[in-house]
Amino acid sequence: MALLERQRRLLDFTLSSLLRRKGKNGALVAVYALTIFLLASVLFFGESLRREASIILADAPSLVVQRMMAGRHELIPDSYADQVRSIRGVRSVKPRLWGYYYDPLSGANYTIVTSEERKNGTIAIGSGVASTRKLAVDDVLPLRASKGDTMLFTVAEVLSEESALASADLMIVTPADFREFFAMPAGFATDLIVDSGNPRECSTIAEKIAIRLPDTRPIVREEILRTYDAIFGLRSGMVLAVLACAVIAFLIFAWDKATGLSAEERAEIGILKAVGWDTSDVLLMKFWEGTVISVTAFLAGTALAYAHVFLAGASLFEPALKGWSVIYPAFRPTPVFDPAQIVTIFFLTVVPYIAVTVVPVWRAATIDPDAVMRT
Amino acid sequence: MILHPGMLALLAASLIIAAMALGGAGLGYQILRRWDPTSGSELQLILERRTTLVSTLLAWAFGLEFLSLFLFAGVADSLHSQFVGAMCAAGVLNASATGYPLLILKMANVLLAGSWLIVNHADTRATDYPLIRAKYVTLLVAAPLLIAEAVLLVLFAGALKPHVITSCCGSLFSSQTETMVGEMAPFPFRPMAIVFLVSLGAVLAAGWHTWKTAKGGILLALLSFAAFIVVLASILSWVGPYVYELPTHHCPFCLLQREYHFIGYPLYGLLFAATVSGMGAGILVPAKRKPSLKMIVPGLQRSCAAASVVLYGLLFLLIAALVATSNLKLL
Numbered sequence: 001m002a003l004l005e006r007q008r009r010l011l012d013f014t015l016s017s018l019l020r021r022k023g024k025n026g027a028l029v030a031v032y033a034l035t036i037f038l039l040a041s042v043l044f045f046g047e048s049l050r051r052e053a054s055i056i057l058a059d060a061p062s063l064v065v066q067r068m069m070a071g072r073h074e075l076i077p078d079s080y081a082d083q084v085r086s087i088r089g090v091r092s093v094k095p096r097l098w099g100y101y102y103d104p105l106s107g108a109n110y111t112i113v114t115s116e117e118r119k120n121g122t123i124a125i126g127s128g129v130a131s132t133r134k135l136a137v138d139d140v141l142p143l144r145a146s147k148g149d150t151m152l153f154t155v156a157e158v159l160s161e162e163s164a165l166a167s168a169d170l171m172i173v174t175p176a177d178f179r180e181f182f183a184m185p186a187g188f189a190t191d192l193i194v195d196s197g198n199p200r201e202c203s204t205i206a207e208k209i210a211i212r213l214p215d216t217r218p219i220v221r222e223e224i225l226r227t228y229d230a231i232f233g234l235r236s237g238m239v240l241a242v243l244a245c246a247v248i249a250f251l252i253f254a255w256d257k258a259t260g261l262s263a264e265e266r267a268e269i270g271i272l273k274a275v276g277w278d279t280s281d282v283l284l285m286k287f288w289e290g291t292v293i294s295v296t297a298f299l300a301g302t303a304l305a306y307a308h309v310f311l312a313g314a315s316l317f318e319p320a321l322k323g324w325s326v327i328y329p330a331f332r333p334t335p336v337f338d339p340a341q342i343v344t345i346f347f348l349t350v351v352p353y354i355a356v357t358v359v360p361v362w363r364a365a366t367i368d369p370d371a372v373m374r375t
Numbered sequence: 376m377i378l379h380p381g382m383l384a385l386l387a388a389s390l391i392i393a394a395m396a397l398g399g400a401g402l403g404y405q406i407l408r409r410w411d412p413t414s415g416s417e418l419q420l421i422l423e424r425r426t427t428l429v430s431t432l433l434a435w436a437f438g439l440e441f442l443s444l445f446l447f448a449g450v451a452d453s454l455h456s457q458f459v460g461a462m463c464a465a466g467v468l469n470a471s472a473t474g475y476p477l478l479i480l481k482m483a484n485v486l487l488a489g490s491w492l493i494v495n496h497a498d499t500r501a502t503d504y505p506l507i508r509a510k511y512v513t514l515l516v517a518a519p520l521l522i523a524e525a526v527l528l529v530l531f532a533g534a535l536k537p538h539v540i541t542s543c544c545g546s547l548f549s550s551q552t553e554t555m556v557g558e559m560a561p562f563p564f565r566p567m568a569i570v571f572l573v574s575l576g577a578v579l580a581a582g583w584h585t586w587k588t589a590k591g592g593i594l595l596a597l598l599s600f601a602a603f604i605v606v607l608a609s610i611l612s613w614v615g616p617y618v619y620e621l622p623t624h625h626c627p628f629c630l631l632q633r634e635y636h637f638i639g640y641p642l643y644g645l646l647f648a649a650t651v652s653g654m655g656a657g658i659l660v661p662a663k664r665k666p667s668l669k670m671i672v673p674g675l676q677r678s679c680a681a682a683s684v685v686l687y688g689l690l691f692l693l694i695a696a697l698v699a700t701s702n703l704k705l706l
Binding site: 042043046225226229230233234236237238240241279280283339340341343344345347348351352354355358359361362365366 | 377378379380381382383384385387388391394395424427428431432435439442443446449450453454456457458459499537538637
């Protein structure tokens with residue numbers, strides 16, 4: 001208990017000594033917290049994008065087969081579906097129709113998909129489409145078809161705002177309307193969705209498809225997830241590497257603050273040593289000083305970053321980490337808390353801070369009381 | 376090269392630790408060469424002041440080394456989703472030839488660093504720096520190891536290339552890659568459990584004896600090191616399967632994952648801390664011969680022994696709790 005009491009008293013002393021120099025320490029904490037805020041925002045946002053992508057992809061088909069021609073995505077004949085169906089382990093194969101539509105009125109690209117459950121002549125639209133074209137349910141939406149004529153669709157449904165990230169630019173029509181609109185020949189589909197029943201079989205089935213139908217490319221969901229993981233990791237890593245300059249600037253600032261002791265601080269340490277403090281006591285006091293500053297800045301920086309990313313939608317970094325588009329779904333990242341990220345931020349900010357202040361702190365602690373008090 | 380935030384943090388930490396160790400070793404070398412406790416010259420006074428700098432530098436560096444071992448395990452685990460066939464850190468470490476040597480070097484460095492800190496603590500308790508030579512000679516050995524670790528980490532990060540989809544083919548045929556987990560040949564359950572109980576019983580008894588009498592430090596150190604190996608082997612053999620509730624799953628890294636409540640962190644943390652404390656009691660034995668430490672060392676040995684008893688006890692309770700709450704019955 002005596003040990004704890006000693007530390008408590010030292011901490012008490014350190015706090016009052018820090019408060020005596022509010023301006024200097026306040027500036028240090030502010031810059032420190034800002035650096036942590038920047039790094040933490042990048043990490044939190046990157047992680048939330050990664051999570052969001054994996055949540056969306058969780059419902060994606062486990063295996064998609066696309067036909068390639070001259071290195072480009074081509075329509076796939078229905079006969080391919082039968083060949084895939086004959087592979088052992090395949091439970092079902094469904095041809096899928098989808099495409100993009102450039103809307104000259106709003107300058108946006110829409111994604112058109114099909115659903116058997118809708119009625120011909122009706123359309124379901126995403127919230128982004130609804131707001132750019134100012135549409136509500138039962139309005140009529142004229143679209144220019146491939147052959148130049150205009151097709152009229154009645155809006156049957158506006159998709160909910162909740163799924164906006166995935167559905168903002170979406171339009172859902174029937175397969176018959178889709179074929180008519182894009183003048184797509186019968187007997188062809190955009191691609192095939194393969195259900196393997198057992199997810200572990202997926203890559204074996206993909207391998208067999210690639211051998212039997214050499215002009216196709218099978219895309220396994222796991223591979224997409226892996227790619228997203230790597231891309232988001234890489235992007236936030238790259239932004240962090242750029243921010244390394246900010247960290248280094250902060251470290252120089254911290255080094256300077258720690259080295260340039262004011263006459264008052266030197267006198268204080270001199271007096272402490274004159275009244276019987278040991279070098280190790282001064283070191284301990286300085287340790288508490290660094291701890292108080294780091295903990296304050298760390299808590300402030302990460303809390304601000306959390307608010308910035310999860311409450312303010314990461315307005316500072318959105319353009320860098322996301323893509324760009326005319327229709328921008330409002331992206332409210334789901335709050336995620338990952339202890340690993342807190343540790344990462346700690347290692348990228350507090351550890352370098354400790355490293356640059358060790359030597360100046362030692363210099364301060366070994367000040368000769370006699371020399372200080374003479375000056 | 377992989378630009379993962381955790382990997383960047385790890386690289387930063389490793390370079391900082393290596394720089395601190397290098398600086399400490401440089402100062403230590405100067406001190407070793409010109410150290411003369413009988414002299415009252417200004418140089419000797421400066422050197423004496425510098426010993427506190429070396430101690431402070433290395434206390435931080437070695438503390439960070441301990442933390443970075445767990446960061447390394449965590450980062451390796453979180454990277455697994457980017458590699459074909461990798462289910463956890465095992466696959467990522469296997470993705471480059473430097474992965475496993477790096478892990479082993481890091482573990483050895485943590486044990487070395489812990490022991491050094493205990494010796495350093497004993498040295499600072501006496502007024503005449505009795506262990507300075509032993510301390511700095513060890514440091515001259517430890518610094519190159521820490522630098523080697525930083526180099527291996529850079530090589531490891533450089534060799535990692537995430538498997539991403541290429542435009543020609545969206546499938547990388549995951550199943551063809553062999554996983555490390557299957558290759559780890561575990562020791563049979565029952566004999567390993569008996570060895571575990573005997574080893575932990577022995578180390579607890581030796582620890583208790585040293586705690587009460589301040590004797591038998593070397594035996595405690597040897598038993599601690601043996602227990603370290605035995606516990607690691609037991610985790611492979613039966614602790615892992617109990618946690619996973621799957622008799623065929625022996626991976627020591629999956630314990631670090633969220634779905635197993637990150638139980639690996641306290642488990643390995645306790646193991647390393649207990650081993651270092653137990654080894655400390657033995658390492659301090661030669662220091663007893665120094666006149667100025669005669670009265671101090673027994674107290675420190677007892678503290679080390681007490682810490683090792685408590686930590687090994689907690690480790691035993693943790694493993695017992697894992698086994699008791701598991702739905703798997705192996706034994």
